[in-house]
Amino acid sequence: MNKNSNTYTFIYASVMVILVAAALALTNGLLKEKHNKNIEIDKMTQILRSIKVEATKDNAENLYKANIKTAYILNSNGQVVDESQEATFGVDMSKEIIRPLEERQLPVYEAQSEGKTLYILPVYGAGLWGPVWGYVSLQADRNTIYAVSFSHAGETPGLGAEITTEAFQEPFSGKVLFKQGDFRSIAVLKAGQKSDNQDAVDAISGGTITSKGVEDMLLSCLGAYKAFFEQVEAEKKEE
Template sequence: MAGLFNMNRNGVAYVVTVAVGVCLVCSVLVSAAAVYLKPLQTQNAKADRRQNILAVAELGGPGVDVNKVFDERIEARVVNLETGEYASDLEATGFDQREAAKDPSTSTKIPPGDDPAGVKRRANHAEVYLVRDEQGEIETLVLPIHGYGLWSQMYGFIALAPDGETVKGINYFEQGETPGLGAEITNPKWQQVWEGKKIYDDNGEVQLRVIKGNVGSDTPDAEHKVDGLSGATLTSRGVSGTIEYWFGPRGFKPFLRNITDGQIGKG
């Protein structure tokens, strides 16, 4: 320390020494803040996720105790996407689907020709959320979905009726699309037009998609079509691709088949 005070304050050595010292102090402070705030960030992320799940299941709203309602009404499970069965060795608490998708040991690389959603690598397991009524029967299924739009991966939840194909709601909560265009996927008015739409045709093939323009009373197969986003063709295609992938055989289709057949999901 004495050496520092004896330095020529106009010299290069002094300036460099002070700069390095300031950088070290700032680094220590930033690291300490990150460690201190990590639990709070994790807690906030959990609360935000729960809030979005309740919103798409129509259980949210002003004044709602998110954690209380979630714990009382929602059953969170982890599903093996290949078999469509619950993963007995994984608990929903602590499972992070995004992190699992980054690890080659817990994920699968998707060939481009089989990847209409632009997922690239999919976790082998996924979270699912079952809303039960007072009798313990499934009232709503909430499933996480994501796919690439024009600029970004778009993350959301979709709520289905117990038949595993009728849409009750959709909620995109994270995206980086163009404001006023593709970002309209977060607009509640557009999300409302999904209600009542059907995912599958009579042969069990995914037919639900976003079209160019609006769906009218004279639109063929209107139950499988959603109004397009004006000026956002690539975002619309991304949403359609997301639905095609996640409700196909490499997504939630095996799980939904098990639910509707009564193989799993009993109260």
């Protein structure tokens, strides 16, 4: 074929376009796969942190498999609607939180600590500059908090971003969600303040809006599991 002909030029250009497009598609696919994997690892790390297990990107998967024994999805009546761990892990709380309560998928992860069952529940809400989220682990009574893990998208360093610190998170341990048989959640109050009808932790100094966001997040998200929590008392009465 004459390399100086228009036909040759057209064919050559077409082949090059196809090759470049294929290379870009392959690169994009590989990068997207790596990005999604990093998101999964980060999620596993946060879930593990809520049961006081520290993980790195190198050991998160193994620790997750060793500690998270089962996972399932509930409806708002506390009934299991899906027992697939993969489906549970894939629930996007940023989408679920805006659905009507009766339509929400409510993930539960179960772990074992010193022979006792822990229930891990995801929470999602809004801070000052963007979303805040996390995981709350409950003891076998589904009332007492074992530990929490919070994160954020863009809260102010030294202020709202302090929700990720041990100083803010540790005081949640041992707090209870129910008082006198009623679901109350946990209040996040200015240091020194107390609530008469619910357990409370200190808010972040200078991070009032983010602290309030965490309080609202816990009330809204954990409140959706109320029927699941109350099953424990119902089971006790049947014994």
